[in-house]
Structure formats: C-alpha cells, structure tokens
Amino acid sequence: MPRTEFCLNPNETALRRSAFYVKPFPPMTTANKITILRMLLIPLFVVETIYYVRTGNEIHRLAAILSFALTAILDGVDGYIARHYNQISELGKILDPLADKLLLVSGIVLLSFNNEPYLRQIPLWLTGMIIGRDLLLSIGAAVIHLVVGKIAIRPRMTGKIATVFQMLTVVWILLRWDLIPHGWVLQVWIFGAGIFTGVSGLQYVFDGMKQLSAHPASSPTQKTGSP
Numbered sequence: 001m002p003r004t005e006f007c008l009n010p011n012e013t014a015l016r017r018s019a020f021y022v023k024p025f026p027p028m029t030t031a032n033k034i035t036i037l038r039m040l041l042i043p044l045f046v047v048e049t050i051y052y053v054r055t056g057n058e059i060h061r062l063a064a065i066l067s068f069a070l071t072a073i074l075d076g077v078d079g080y081i082a083r084h085y086n087q088i089s090e091l092g093k094i095l096d097p098l099a100d101k102l103l104l105v106s107g108i109v110l111l112s113f114n115n116e117p118y119l120r121q122i123p124l125w126l127t128g129m130i131i132g133r134d135l136l137l138s139i140g141a142a143v144i145h146l147v148v149g150k151i152a153i154r155p156r157m158t159g160k161i162a163t164v165f166q167m168l169t170v171v172w173i174l175l176r177w178d179l180i181p182h183g184w185v186l187q188v189w190i191f192g193a194g195i196f197t198g199v200s201g202l203q204y205v206f207d208g209m210k211q212l213s214a215h216p217a218s219s220p221t222q223k224t225g226s227p
C-alpha cells in the first residue's frame with residue numbers, strides 16, 4: 001500500500017502550533033510578594049508569643065514585638081508600592097486585607113488567654129465581638145457573591161478606626177505598658193476597639209442588605225396561574 005505524505009504549508013503549521021501555545025502569565029507583583037512575606041511572619045509572631053508566656057524569656061517577647069511591628073510596617077510598604085507603581089491587582093485585593101485580619105486575630109486570640117504573670121489578658125467579650133463580626137461579614141460576603149455575583153465593598157472609616165484600636169491594644173500589652181498610667185490607657189484602647197468594631201460591623205451589614213435588596217432574587221417569586 002503506497003505511503004501517503006501530507007505536506008502542510010507554513011501558514012497551516014503556524015496555525016496548528018498556535019493552538020497549543022499558552023501565553024505566559026506576567027510575574028507576580030512586588031506588592032503581592034511583600035504581602036505574602038507579611039503572612040509568613042505571622043506564624044513567627046504566634047510562636048514567639050507562646051514561648052514567652054511559657055518561659056518568660058524576654059528574647060521571645062522582643063522577637064514577637066519585632067515580627068508584629070515588621071508585619072505592620074510592611075502593610076504600608078506594599079500599599080505604597082501598589083498605588084505608586086501601578087501594581088494594584090485582584091490577588092492583592094484579597095491577600096492584603098486577609099494578611100491584616102490574620103495578624104490582628106492571631107494577636108487578639110493569643111492575648112485573650114490567661115497569660116499571667118507575663119502579659120495582660122484581653123477581655124473575652126472583645127475577642128468574641130471581633131471574631132463574630134469577621135465571621136458574620138465573611139458569611140454575608142459569600143451570600144452576596146452567590147446571589148448577586150459581584151460584591152461592592154465601600155471602606156468605612158469606623159472599620160479603619162477599629163483596626164487602629166485593635167492594633168494599639170495588642171501592641172500596648174506586648175510592650176507591657178498596660179499599667180502606665182494605672183492601666184486606664186489600655187482600657188481606652190479596649191473599649192474603643194469594641195465600640196468601633198460593633199459600629200463598623202453594623203454598617204457593613206446594612207451595606208450588604210442594600211446590595212441584596214437591590215437584586216431581583218430578593219423579591220418574592222411570581223406564582224404562575226393554573227391553566
């Protein structure tokens with residue numbers, strides 16, 4: 001049986017090769033790399049804090065403070081790079097607030113245990129309020145994403161103030177400034193964190209309810225008449 005040979009012209013060969021060509025993705029931005037570095041520093045902060053409350057070795061407390069401070073500083077660095085060097089990405093919009101939440105929640109939870117005599121304890125009501133708000137907002141965001149398909153998040157000033165108060169509470173206890181003067185400054189940070197955490201949570205809930213109310217899925221279904 002004679003052998004049949006097919007000869008493709010250069011245009012057909014290029015067309016077939018192009019079907020298997022995958023365009024390479026652009027490299028990860030520097031801002032996102034810094035954000036990932038922030039997330040990697042969080043376990044170091046957690047481990048050093050645990051070692052300190054178990055051993056009382058000041059080296060561990062210093063390491064915990066430095067890792068917490070470096071993570072907070074890098075938060076401003078990656079934001080500056082993203083804004084000024086056109087590196088804002090969808091991945092960064094997810095990782096950046098996630099890194100903030102992981103750092104703060106880790107610190108709040110660690111300090112909510114009885115760490116006497118080395119570190120002051122954060123009231124459990126504040127821990128419950130912070131974690132409860134974040135869980136409620138996460139569930140609400142998932143519901144809006146499933147129903148509406150797109151989430152429009154408007155940053156609230158109360159949420160930013162709540163973050164500042166939460167961070168001041170953690171830093172104040174780590175620095176062991178809770179007794180200067182007589183502990184009333186720490187109480188200001190704690191009650192400020194609780195108030196603004198609650199207010200910002202209510203505002204985000206109302207924003208989510210508006211988005212759901214504006215969608216047709218929130219309206220009652222029309223019953224079809226019987227023939």
